[in-house]
Structure formats: C-alpha cells, structure tokens
Amino acid sequence: ANxxxxxxxxxxxxxxxxxxxxxxxxxxxxxxxxGLTNFTAGLGNGExxxxxxxxxxxxxxxxxxxxxxxxxxxxxxxxxxxxxxxxRNMANPKQLGQPDCYLGVNWDPNLEPHQDNGPCIFWYYLxxxxxxxxxxxxxxxxxxxxxxxxxxxxxxxxxxxxxxxNTTYADARKFTIQxxxxxxxxxxxxxxxxxxxxxxxxxxPQYSTTNVVAGFxxxxxxxxxxxx
Numbered sequence: 001a002n003x004x005x006x007x008x009x010x011x012x013x014x015x016x017x018x019x020x021x022x023x024x025x026x027x028x029x030x031x032x033x034x035g036l037t038n039f040t041a042g043l044g045n046g047e048x049x050x051x052x053x054x055x056x057x058x059x060x061x062x063x064x065x066x067x068x069x070x071x072x073x074x075x076x077x078x079x080x081x082x083x084x085x086x087x088r089n090m091a092n093p094k095q096l097g098q099p100d101c102y103l104g105v106n107w108d109p110n111l112e113p114h115q116d117n118g119p120c121i122f123w124y125y126l127x128x129x130x131x132x133x134x135x136x137x138x139x140x141x142x143x144x145x146x147x148x149x150x151x152x153x154x155x156x157x158x159x160x161x162x163x164x165x166n167t168t169y170a171d172a173r174k175f176t177i178q179x180x181x182x183x184x185x186x187x188x189x190x191x192x193x194x195x196x197x198x199x200x201x202x203x204x205p206q207y208s209t210t211n212v213v214a215g216f217x218x219x220x221x222x223x224x225x226x227x228x
Contacts, residue, residue, distance in 0.1 A: 003030075003031055005034035007038060018083065022080050025063065032059075041159050047168040048167050050116035057088060074089060074125055076088040090121040104202055133200075136202065143193055146193050162178060
C-alpha cells in the first residue's frame with residue numbers, strides 16, 4: 001500500500017485495506033516529480049523534505065489537470081482509496097488534518113514531510129484559483145488567482161532553477177517570487193499574487209510596491225516589462 005521513488009525508479013503497490021492499486025494519475029505524476037526533483041533541486045530533509053513532497057503534489061495535480069481536465073480536482077489520490085476522499089486536499093489541507101499555515105494548526109514540529117507540505121500545496125491552490133480568508137496568524141488575505149496555466153510555470157522554474165537541497169519555506173517564497181519576476185515581470189500581477197499567496201499561508205509579508213523583495217536583492221522591486 002505505497003508508491004515511491006527510490007532514486008532510480010518508481011514502485012507502485014497493489015493496495016491493501018483502504019487503498020486500491022496505487023497508480024492514480026496524480027499519484028504517478030507525484031512520483032515522477034520526485035525523479036525530476038532528484039535531478040534538479042535535490043531537496044533534502046527538514047523543510048526541504050516538506051517542499052519536496054509539496055512540489056510532487058503540485059505537479060501530480062497539474063499533470064492530472066492537463067491529462068484529464070474534466071475529472072480534475074484538488075484532492076491527491078482519491079482514485080487509490082476505497083472511500084474516495086484522497087490523501088491530501090490541496091484546496092483545504094485542514095480537512096484531512098494538515099496545516100494550511102506555516103507553523104500553524106496541525107503543523108508537525110518534527111517536520112514529517114507529508115504533513116508539513118500543507119502550507120505549500122495550499123499556496124499553489126491559492127495562486128491558481130485565488131481565495132480570501134483569515135489565516136492562523138490572524139492575518140486577513142485576499143489572493144487573486146492567476147490560473148494553473150500561469151502558476152505551473154512559476155512553480156516549475158523555481159524548483160528546477162533556484163531550489164537547492166537545503167531550501168526552506170522562506171527560501172521557497174523568495175525563489176518563486178524571483179521565478180515570477182523572470183517570467184512575467186517584477187511588478188506584474190503574477191508576482192503580486194505569488195507574494196500574497198505566501199502571505200496567506202504565513203510566509204512573509206503581503207505584496208507592496210514599497211516593501212516586496214524579489215529574488216536575491218535587498219532593494220525594493222523595480223518595475224520592468226514582462227518577459228515573453
């Protein structure tokens with residue numbers, strides 16, 4: 001009752017108990033992304049391990065949306081479970097016992113990666129579809145979704161160009177903002193939503209033209225024309 005990437009190949013079990021055969025499309029995409037991460041970012045343990053699991057969920061879900069858009073949802077692996085509820089809910093991590101805010105409710109201080117990927121997968125959901133609420137820090141947020149069509153490129157560039165084995169949540173915010181600036185411009189709506197989605201999950205301040213730091217500089221953002 002497991003599916004995994006071992007550094008060289010993928011393995012899919014045939015299920016047991018609450019699990020059916022482990023070859024759900026999003027689960028396959030999740031494991032393939034572990035291979036991608038293995039040969040690019042090389043994300044390791046601690047928060048990097050949680051981000052490793054998060055980006056596998058992100059691209060597993062994105063692959064599902066590309067391959068069968070009429071059946072896409074924000075659940076990870078509902079097809080492999082007899083009850084159909086899925087393992088994680090990217091649109092509402094708390095529903096299945098995960099945190100949706102960094103260091104917030106349900107956060108595991110021991111950094112179990114499948115648990116603590118919750119804030120990152122929720123970040124991606126908000127970046128794609130948007131949302132407004134108040135997080136566990138008492139911060140009210142309002143994120144304008146940019147669609148998965150755009151969000152996937154920010155996530156992919158950050159993972160494959162900027163992430164390193166020791167990337168933390170704070171680093172992930174910085175690197176995805178840099179990726180958004182690279183693709184869409186440093187004062188683009190896409191960069192604003194990337195920043196505000198991290199604020200929503202408790203990582204960094206909300207977007208402001210006077211205090212947002214993009215990428216690797218300590219200076220305020222300088223507006224530029226979008227790339228491409």
